[in-house]
Amino acid sequence: MLRERRIKREWVDAAVLQPDRTEEHADGTRHYIRQIAEHGNRWLRVVVNVTSDPEKRVTAFFDRRLRR
Numbered sequence: 001m002l003r004e005r006r007i008k009r010e011w012v013d014a015a016v017l018q019p020d021r022t023e024e025h026a027d028g029t030r031h032y033i034r035q036i037a038e039h040g041n042r043w044l045r046v047v048v049n050v051t052s053d054p055e056k057r058v059t060a061f062f063d064r065r066l067r068r
Contacts, residue, residue: 005061011036012060015046
């Protein structure tokens, strides 16, 4: 799915390790959000299931709703 969405794995890793912000959701997920300069300053959202052990990355996508 990353290839199809043109998302580099290193961008996903950077979002999780050094996010610009995070959001906790009631469904047991944490959303890591990071602006990707190399992709036109678009916002990458990485959704992680934090209730599983180990934590599982669910999806990653460029969020068109976000603006700085």
